[in-house]
Amino acid sequence: EPEVTQTPSHQVTQMGQEVILRCVPISNHLYFYWYRQILGQKVEFLVSFYNNEISEKSEIFDDQFSVERPDGSNFTLKIRSTKLEDSAMYFCASKSRRGGIDEQFFGPGTRLTVL
């Protein structure tokens, strides 16, 4: 069964450094999302991406964040200058374009630790 994959599974970085989190969505899906979950808290939406552009973004997704689909398979989240409070699990999700199917499938996540 097709799955969303994410790399790396764990990223440790120093405050102020740039990180890039990578995702390979399910191959026939056209909607892509990033969510994050700070330890012990809710899953929070960051950004959605469709047709090579951002569809929606939350107030968390400020100028330090960017997303890109550099080729036909990868979907990346870049944090330009990490802060301590960026430490969280980051989940990529994707959704089919099939009518009536609104289900988002999540990848295994990347645990980001900012020191």
Place this chain on the structure above:
Amino acid sequence: QKEVEQNSGPLSVPEGAIASLNCTYSDRVSQSFFWYRQYSGKSPELIMSIYSNGDKEDGRFTAQLNKASQYVSLLIRDSQPSDSATYLCAVKGSGSARQLTFGSGTQLTVLP
């Protein structure tokens, strides 16, 4: 501000019993509703989706939706210890690209 509320639990049920999980949401235009299961340290795993009022059954799981009351529930029949996890209610508004808004989750423990 769109809100999704769940009882945080913990909810404990004996093996073989029915577990009942509840969720309310604030945004009346919400159109799609989901239950995800999340094991500790893992990602959310979709277990049920429901789009119209009434019940939807899939194996041991039944989702119930009442849009007038803005209420979604999940019943797990014949609960197993492997069902022990946090169950997340998620709600999506209208529009194909719209994001999910998650509740804080209900922690379920099924006692052998």
